[in-house]
Structure formats: C-alpha cells, structure tokens
Amino acid sequence: MHNFTATYTDLYQINMAQVYFQQGKHEHQAVFDYFFRKLPFEGGYAVFSGLETLLEILEDFRFSKEDLDFLNAQGLDSKFLDYLKDFKFQGNIISSAEGDIVFPTRPVLQVEANMVEAQLVETILLNILNFQTLITTKASRIRKSAGDQMLIDFGMRRAQSSGAYHASRAAFIGGFEATSNVVAGKDFNIPISGTMAHSFVQSYDDELTAFRDFAQSHPDNSILLVDTYDTLKSGLPNAIKVGKEMKSRGEELKGIRLDSGDLSYLAKKCRKALDEAGLQDVKIAASNQLDEYVIRSLKEQQGPIDVFGVGTNLVIGDPDAALDGVYKLAFANDKPRIKLSENLAKLTLPHKKQVYRMRNSEGKLTGADAVTLREETNIAHMNHPFDASKSLRFNDCTEEALLHYVMKDGKRTEPPKRLQDIKAYSRKRLAEFTEEFQRFENPHLYKIGISDQLLEEREALRNHYKTQNA
Amino acid sequence: MHNFTATYTDLYQINMAQVYFQQGKHEHQAVFDYFFRKLPFEGGYAVFSGLETLLEILEDFRFSKEDLDFLNAQGLDSKFLDYLKDFKFQGNIISSAEGDIVFPTRPVLQVEANMVEAQLVETILLNILNFQTLITTKASRIRKSAGDQMLIDFGMRRAQSSGAYHASRAAFIGGFEATSNVVAGKDFNIPISGTMAHSFVQSYDDELTAFRDFAQSHPDNSILLVDTYDTLKSGLPNAIKVGKEMKSRGEELKGIRLDSGDLSYLAKKCRKALDEAGLQDVKIAASNQLDEYVIRSLKEQQGPIDVFGVGTNLVIGDPDAALDGVYKLAFANDKPRIKLSENLAKLTLPHKKQVYRMRNSEGKLTGADAVTLREETNIAHMNHPFDASKSLRFNDCTEEALLHYVMKDGKRTEPPKRLQDIKAYSRKRLAEFTEEFQRFENPHLYKIGISDQLLEEREALRNHYKTQNA
Numbered sequence: 001m002h003n004f005t006a007t008y009t010d011l012y013q014i015n016m017a018q019v020y021f022q023q024g025k026h027e028h029q030a031v032f033d034y035f036f037r038k039l040p041f042e043g044g045y046a047v048f049s050g051l052e053t054l055l056e057i058l059e060d061f062r063f064s065k066e067d068l069d070f071l072n073a074q075g076l077d078s079k080f081l082d083y084l085k086d087f088k089f090q091g092n093i094i095s096s097a098e099g100d101i102v103f104p105t106r107p108v109l110q111v112e113a114n115m116v117e118a119q120l121v122e123t124i125l126l127n128i129l130n131f132q133t134l135i136t137t138k139a140s141r142i143r144k145s146a147g148d149q150m151l152i153d154f155g156m157r158r159a160q161s162s163g164a165y166h167a168s169r170a171a172f173i174g175g176f177e178a179t180s181n182v183v184a185g186k187d188f189n190i191p192i193s194g195t196m197a198h199s200f201v202q203s204y205d206d207e208l209t210a211f212r213d214f215a216q217s218h219p220d221n222s223i224l225l226v227d228t229y230d231t232l233k234s235g236l237p238n239a240i241k242v243g244k245e246m247k248s249r250g251e252e253l254k255g256i257r258l259d260s261g262d263l264s265y266l267a268k269k270c271r272k273a274l275d276e277a278g279l280q281d282v283k284i285a286a287s288n289q290l291d292e293y294v295i296r297s298l299k300e301q302q303g304p305i306d307v308f309g310v311g312t313n314l315v316i317g318d319p320d321a322a323l324d325g326v327y328k329l330a331f332a333n334d335k336p337r338i339k340l341s342e343n344l345a346k347l348t349l350p351h352k353k354q355v356y357r358m359r360n361s362e363g364k365l366t367g368a369d370a371v372t373l374r375e376e377t378n379i380a381h382m383n384h385p386f387d388a389s390k391s392l393r394f395n396d397c398t399e400e401a402l403l404h405y406v407m408k409d410g411k412r413t414e415p416p417k418r419l420q421d422i423k424a425y426s427r428k429r430l431a432e433f434t435e436e437f438q439r440f441e442n443p444h445l446y447k448i449g450i451s452d453q454l455l456e457e458r459e460a461l462r463n464h465y466k467t468q469n470a
Numbered sequence: 471m472h473n474f475t476a477t478y479t480d481l482y483q484i485n486m487a488q489v490y491f492q493q494g495k496h497e498h499q500a501v502f503d504y505f506f507r508k509l510p511f512e513g514g515y516a517v518f519s520g521l522e523t524l525l526e527i528l529e530d531f532r533f534s535k536e537d538l539d540f541l542n543a544q545g546l547d548s549k550f551l552d553y554l555k556d557f558k559f560q561g562n563i564i565s566s567a568e569g570d571i572v573f574p575t576r577p578v579l580q581v582e583a584n585m586v587e588a589q590l591v592e593t594i595l596l597n598i599l600n601f602q603t604l605i606t607t608k609a610s611r612i613r614k615s616a617g618d619q620m621l622i623d624f625g626m627r628r629a630q631s632s633g634a635y636h637a638s639r640a641a642f643i644g645g646f647e648a649t650s651n652v653v654a655g656k657d658f659n660i661p662i663s664g665t666m667a668h669s670f671v672q673s674y675d676d677e678l679t680a681f682r683d684f685a686q687s688h689p690d691n692s693i694l695l696v697d698t699y700d701t702l703k704s705g706l707p708n709a710i711k712v713g714k715e716m717k718s719r720g721e722e723l724k725g726i727r728l729d730s731g732d733l734s735y736l737a738k739k740c741r742k743a744l745d746e747a748g749l750q751d752v753k754i755a756a757s758n759q760l761d762e763y764v765i766r767s768l769k770e771q772q773g774p775i776d777v778f779g780v781g782t783n784l785v786i787g788d789p790d791a792a793l794d795g796v797y798k799l800a801f802a803n804d805k806p807r808i809k810l811s812e813n814l815a816k817l818t819l820p821h822k823k824q825v826y827r828m829r830n831s832e833g834k835l836t837g838a839d840a841v842t843l844r845e846e847t848n849i850a851h852m853n854h855p856f857d858a859s860k861s862l863r864f865n866d867c868t869e870e871a872l873l874h875y876v877m878k879d880g881k882r883t884e885p886p887k888r889l890q891d892i893k894a895y896s897r898k899r900l901a902e903f904t905e906e907f908q909r910f911e912n913p914h915l916y917k918i919g920i921s922d923q924l925l926e927e928r929e930a931l932r933n934h935y936k937t938q939n940a
Binding site: 016183 | 802
C-alpha cells in the first residue's frame with residue numbers, strides 16, 4: 001500500500017548527511033542504538049514489533065528522481081545529491097526478535113552502517129518501530145483481559161490516517177485473531193471479519209427484512225447488529241426469528257452484536273433468550289469503546305460475551321498514543337560516543353553492546369536483562385544503570401543473547417517471517433513472565449543491569465566531556 | 471506516497487454492499503452525514519480538515535485486480551465481484567469548506583450516492599477526516615499559544631506510522647509554518663526545516679569542530695543544537711564562537727536550538743550571551759515535549775524563544791489521539807432514516823439537511839449554527855437538539871449556508887485548493903470567534919439549533935420506531 005522512498009525522513013538527516021559527505025566522514029562507520037525510556041500504559045513490559053516492516057522498507061529505501069529534483073530545488077549540494085543517486089542502505093541491523101518482550105534503557109535494536117546510511121534511516125526506523133511496538137503492547141494487554149475470548153480489531157476508522165495499516169498488523173502480533181481492515185488482511189494474511197453497520201438496518205423499512213436479506217447473502221457468516229432501534233424489544237427478537245429460520249434451512253446464524261448500552265446486562269439477557277430459543281451456538285459479540293479495563297470488568301461481571309470488537313483504544317494506543325523510542329549514537333569512527341544530560345536517566349550507553357536475558361539453573365527468568373559490551377563474556381555482576389549504590393549478582397545463570405544480525409550489508413540474513421510465527425513466538429516469550437509483570441496496576445519491575453566494563457566506559461567518557469567543559 | 475485502493479475499508483462495508491447488490495438495492499440513493507459528537511481537547515471548536523485529501527482519493531478509488539482476487543478467495547459472490555470491477559465513486563460530496571470552524575452534532579459533510587458507493591467510502595472518509603481535523607485543531611491551539619512565534623512540526627518519528635504524512639499537512643493548515651517531514655514538504659508544498667541531531671555533535675571528537683563543519687556546509691541555514699554535553703558551558707560558547715566566525719565571513723548564524731533543561735531559564739541566559747557577543751539576530755529555537763500549555767507557560771515567563779519545534783504532542787493529537795467522528799444514514803430510497811439510542815445524544819438527525827452560520831445585523835456571529843432541512847428557508851426559530859425546553863430565536867440575522875457541493879457525480883466542482891489558501895481561510899474563519907470560544911479551559915459553548923421542521927421529522931420517525939417496538 002505504501003511507497004516509502006528515502007524522503008520519508010526529517011530534513012535534518014539530509015542536512016547532516018551533506019556535512020558528513022563534504023567532510024569525508026560519510027564512510028565512517030557508526031553504531032546507533034534504538035531504545036525507549038518509559039514503558040507504555042504504566043505497564044510492566046513492552047512487545048517489540050515492526051521489525052519485518054522495517055526490513056522490507058530498508059531493502060528498497062532509495063531516492064527517486066523526483067525526490068532528488070526536490071532536494072536540488074531546496075538548495076542542497078549538487079555533488080552530494082549525485083552521491084545520493086546511488087544511495088541504498090547497505091548496513092547491518094542487529095536486533096531483538098520481533099515479538100520479544102523488551103524493556104526500557106537496554107538497546108532493542110542496533111544499526112551498524114556508515115554515517116550517511118545510519119542517519120538517513122533514523123526517522124523511518126523510529127516511526128515504524130515506535131508505533132508498532134506501542135500497538136502490539138496494547139493488544140497484548142487486551143489479550144490478557146480477554147482470556148480465551150475472540151478479539152477483532154475494528155479500529156480503522158479512528159486510526160491516525162494510514163497508521164491503520166500497521167496498527168492492524170501490530171494488533172495481530174499482540175494477540176488479536178482478526179481485523180475488519182481489508183487491505184491489512186490482504187497484505188499481511190490476517191483473517192478478516194465483518195458484521196453490519198446501523199446504516200444497513202436503517203436502509204430497510206423494517207429490521208426483520210434487513211436481517212433476513214443479510215442472512216440470505218451470508219449464510220455462513222452472519223452477525224446481526226441488534227441495537228439500531230431497541231436491543232431487547234426489536235433487535236434480539238428479530239435476530240432470534242432469523243436464527244430459527246436459518247436453522248430450519250440447515251444454516252447457522254453465527255452471532256449477534258451489541259454496540260451500545262450496558263454490554264454485560266444486555267449480553268446476559270440475550271444469551272438467555274437465545275438459549276431458550278434453541279440457539280445455543282449463536283455467539284454474542286460486543287463493541288463500543290472497549291479496552292483492557294472495560295473487558296476485564298465485563299468478564300468480572302460474567303457478561304456472556306464471546307467476541308470483543310476493539311476499535312479506537314487499540315489502534316491509537318490509548319492513552320499514550322506514542323512510544324518514546326530514541327536512536328542514539330553509541331560508536332563512530334572507531335570510538336565509543338556518549339550524550340550527556342542534566343537528567344541522569346537521559347545519559348546514553350556508549351559502545352557496541354549486547355543484551356542478555358538471564359535465567360537461573362531451573363531455566364526460570366531471574367527478572368533482569370544484562371547489558372554488556374558486545375564482546376564481554378563474564379556477566380556475573382551487573383550495576384544499576386543510574387544508581388551507583390545498586391547492583392545485581394547472577395549466580396549459576398544461563399544467558400541468552402538477545403540481539404542478532406537480521407540484516408548484513410543491506411541484505412536480510414534470513415527470509416521474512418510469517419506473521420503467525422511472530423505472534424506464536426511472542427506469546428511464548430510473554431508466557432515466561434509471571435503474572436506480576438503482567439499486572440495492569442503497579443506491575444513488578446523488570447530490572448536492567450549494565451556490566452562493570454560498560455559502566456567504566458560510560459563513566460570515562462562522561463568525565464572526559466565534563467573535564468573538557470569545566 | 472500512498473496508493474489507496476478500495477480495499478482500504480472495513481470488511482463489513484463490502485459484506486453489506488453485496489446484500490444491496492443481490493437485493494437490487496444498490497441503485498437506491500442514500501444520504502449519509504459525517505459529524506462528530508464531542509469537541510477534542512476539551513476545547514471550544516474544531517477545525518475541519520482533510521477534505522482535499524479525501525477528494526483526491528475518491529477520484530480514483532477502485533478495486534485492483536489483486537483486490538478482487540483476494541475478495542474472491544474470501545468467498546464473496548462472483549456476480550457482485552464482477553460488478554465491483556467497474557466500481558468507481560460517482561456520487562456527490564456536500565461539504566463544509568476545508569479549514570472552517572465546526573462543531574458537534576451538525577453535519578460537517580454529506581455523501582449523496584448509491585448505497586454501495588456510500589458504504590464503500592465510509593471507512594476511508596472517517597479515517598482521513600477524523601485524523602486531519604484532530605491534528606489541525608491541535609495545531610490551531612498551539613498557534614494560539616505561540617502568538618507570532620514560528621512553529622515547526624518535528625513529529626514524524628513519533629507519529630503513528632505513515633499518519634505522519636497527513637499530520638504534517640494538517641498541522642500546516644492549523645498554523646504551523648514548516649515541517650521537518652521531507653516527503654510532506656515535497657507533496658504538499660510545505661516549507662521544510664531541519665537543524666541537527668545530537669548524533670551529529672557526538673560523531674565529532676569535539677563540539678566546536680562539529681559546529682564549524684555544519685556552518686560551512688549550511689552558511690544560510692545553520693541552527694546549532696547546543697545541549698549535547700552542556701548547554702551553558704559548552705554548546706553556547708561554541709555556538710557564539712562559530713556565530714562570530716560566520717559574521718566575520720559576511721555570513722549569519724541562523725539560530726541555536728535548546729532541547730533539554732529549563733527552556734525559559736536557558737533561553738534567557740543564551741539570549742543575553744548572544745546579544746553581548748553582537749549576535750542579536752541569532753534566533754533561539756526550543757523543542758522537547760512542547761504543546762499549547764508548555765508554550766503558554768514559556769511565554770508567560772518571557773522566555774526569549776523565537777521558534778518552537780513541536781513533535782509528539784502535535785502529531786498524535788495528545789491527549790485525545792482520535793476524533794469521534796461518525797457517518798450516519800439520514801436518507802435512503804426516498805425516505806428519511808434515523809438511528810435510535812437509549813442515549814438521547816446519540817439519536818441521529820434524519821433527512822437531507824443544510825447548516826447555517828448565523829450573524830447579527832452588524833455581521834457578528836450570534837454564537838450558533840442552525841441545522842435545517844435542506845430546502846427550508848425560514849430559520850428564525852431553532853430548538854436545542856436534545857433538550858426540548860430550550861430554544862433560540864434569530865432576529866434580523868443573516869444566514870450563511872455552510873454546506874456546498876464539492877463533488878458532483880464523482881467529479882470535483884472546482885480545482886484543488888492550495889494548502890496556503892486553505893490555511894489563510896481557516897485563520898480568517900477562526901478570527902471571527904471571540905477569545906472566549908478559543909479559551910483552553912472551559913471555553914464558551916457555541917450552540918447548535920435544529921429547525922422546527924427537522925425536529926418534527928425526527929420526532930415522527932422516533933415515534934414510528936418506538937410504536938413499532940412497543
């Protein structure tokens with residue numbers, strides 16, 4: 001659906017790249033870290049997603065003739081624009097697996113490339129990964145609430161313009177079964193699902209005929225919307241009538257949908273009436289401003305709802321609507337690099353790094369990821385990244401390296417992953433985390449430790465710049 | 471950048487359209503209203519935008535061969551799919567002008583088309599108009615705070631995926647002067663602006679050389695980012711050094727940018743030091759989690775900031791992140807149509823309608839828009855849409871019709887408008903509203919009245935369906 005050329009970027013990337021080119025720094029190798037500082041939704045974890053989308057875009061991220069003409073008209077250097085004619089991302093991506101559970105401060109992904117490449121892909125990388133990670137995390141929370149009930153993404157109309165497209169992809173990874181979004185279904189092979197709108201019922205002079213016509217057209221797949229005029233007095237009895245008629249023809253009404261009023265109360269009334277009419281297999285779907293909290297509450301009240309349609313709050317990632325992911329230079333031209341800040345938590349971690357998930361001798365998570373220099377091996381002792389008085393010791397632990405090359409010299413190291421496989425992997429990874437980490441309110445805090453050597457490197461650089469400015 | 475085919479929709483639109491086709495209802499003419507129920511940001515108004523985007527998409531909204539193959543594989547009726555081969559939107563759009571000030575409950579736009587067309591465009595219409603109206607409204611509020619200071623949209627990296635593209639367009643209409651978003655600049659002819667990132671400074675062994683190289687490459691257009699290591703001890707003195715060097719070469723440093731710390735305090739310190747160094751023309755730009763409230767507060771404290779770069783909070787429309795716009799059937803097959811609801815405020819307004827902005831004999835706004843049946847002429851008396859005890863009388867008023875045909879039979883009635891013209895129009899329209907309507911906290915409430923005839927039509931339909939279900 002998209003055609004992302006290399007002008008899908010912030011102008012400053014191009015302005016900086018021009019300087020690198022003119023100063024002969026464009027071939028300098030750089031390493032950038034992608035990470036975020038704050039977990040979304042006041043939750044205990046985030047689910048990394050968007051990687052396959054990013055890789056697909058990077059494989060063909062170039063400037064078109066029209067792009068270069070535009071940049072020329074903006075007054076950029078013509079020699080530099082000549083150089084951009086052949087621009088193509090030929091760097092490496094070292095990443096967490098898509099769908100893995102990730103935490104603040106630690107690198108989620110690294111880009112190793114020359115300065116120009118690394119800078120020109122920054123904006124699209126942040127744009128794609130920040131959003132999909134946000135939505136997959138939201139979807140994962142809604143999945144948690146919904147238990148085994150079916151979840152359908154209904155959010156397209158309230159999504160932020162074509163953000164709808166990747167929202168549906170991200171929601172599927174996070175645990176949704178289907179989407180109403182046809183183009184996302186087509187391009188990402190997500191099951192699509194559709195019921196009917198109020199307008200359908202309104203367009204008929206009476207509701208019963210509307211239901212009958214729909215059932216005739218969709219004998220295997222009819223979910224009748226029952227609240228256009230009056231749920232209990234009109235929609236439900238008419239749906240039951242049609243459900244029985246279908247049954248007598250050997251067909252089956254798939255479900256009814258509630259879209260207003262008290263969903264728990266109405267679902268109970270509807271379930272009872274459907275059952276009494278011999279329509280035990282007709283499902284009850286519910287929608288209308290749902291999120292993980294409303295679904296939890298509906299389930300607590302044992303509203304017999306089989307399918308939840310979730311729209312706005314899912315696809316915009318309410319209430320955060322943005323993940324604060326950043327892209328920071330850690331290494332350039334053979335030297336580790338740092339950004340200082342008056343705010344200690346905004347200090348960056350220099351150097352090429354690796355991240356390990358630590359498990360005890362029983363294979364259970366210890367509750368911490370460890371960030372080390374890339375080549376380090378001994379990770380028995382770790383420091384709090386921002387509080388010198390705190391440290392962690394790992395005894396008899398196994399370490400799983402979390403960052404792997406997924407792109408080398410601009411080429412994928414393995415074929416694209418199927419969305420279902422990413423989803424299954426994600427589910428498995430989340431299942432390792434105890435309930436406490438998945439709690440919505442004040443969840444247990446997963447720790448990040450940094451190695452002694454990394455701490456030393458950071459402090460040395462910090463002192464270097466402090467002294468320089470003293 | 472986009473290629474929106476007609477699968478950019480919710481599946482239920484296609485499912486419903488199939489029934490209309492099979493039942494011979496596909497040629498029935500329908501009128502749908504686009505409206506919203508709640509003003510965003512607890513504000514006093516919204517700025518309608520996205521119309522040109524929508525019209526451009528509708529001019530070429532078709533199913534591709536690939537789309538139809540996909541729908542075929544989903545089990546849709548092959549005769550219906552044959553019919554969709556030639557599908558093209560050939561209806562009418564009757565709309566408020568893009569950039570106009572709009573309010574809840576009243577139609578903002580109407581679609582007149584056959585049932586299939588009207589249904590198949592619903593999702594993209596809502597998706598495009600809801601988002602751009604949200605962002606233009608947000609931008610308008612930020613413009614209000616910023617007064618005459620320059621505003622640049624920096625939000626691309628935190629936008630909801632390719633929502634970034636339309637966010638930049640919408641922000642420009644709402645009052646931003648420029649964007650960092652290169653592709654939006656190119657496609658919408660918005661001025662683009664770019665400074666430098668921390669990574670640029672970090673990639674050098676020292677900040678001064680970084681600044682010098684940048685200034686050399688961008689002699690007309692250098693804004694130096696001064697907070698990578700220490701704003702006052704390092705960034706500012708280095709920027710002053712480079713500013714003076716540029717001055718001695720007959721060039722001019724355009725500005726410095728603050729991106730952390732107390733922006734008001736730092737701006738004052740920087741302004742003083744720049745002035746003392748003879749660099750009075752060097753501008754101070756500030757960024758970092760800005761929105762209308764932070765900017766208002768910075769201006770109250772007289773932080774000498776010339777340029778505000780606004781990112782996340784602008785492009786996601788924080789804190790709402792979605793406008794609740796809906797699309798409701800008002801007329802079909804020669805009859806007015808209604809949707810009932812237990813919640814009176816969710817009752818729809820039936821029939822083909824017009825909306826008037828009422829001005830008194832001095833040409834000043836009366837504080838109300840009037841919704842009437844389309845052909846009505848006498849609009850001296852209006853009723854509260856949901857409270858029978860309240861009414862409005864308009865004496866000696868002039869009425870401006872707000873809804874006009876912008877598309878007839880699938881063709882625009884006039885050529886595309888330039889973005890600058892939409893922006894200028896919007897500014898003029900907003901200027902008619904007194905400060906009280908533009909206040910951020912508890913703004914003055916603009917009223918919506920409905921005519922006696924419209925009220926009668928609504929009540930008659932309401933009683934009809936109530937009686938039917940009694």
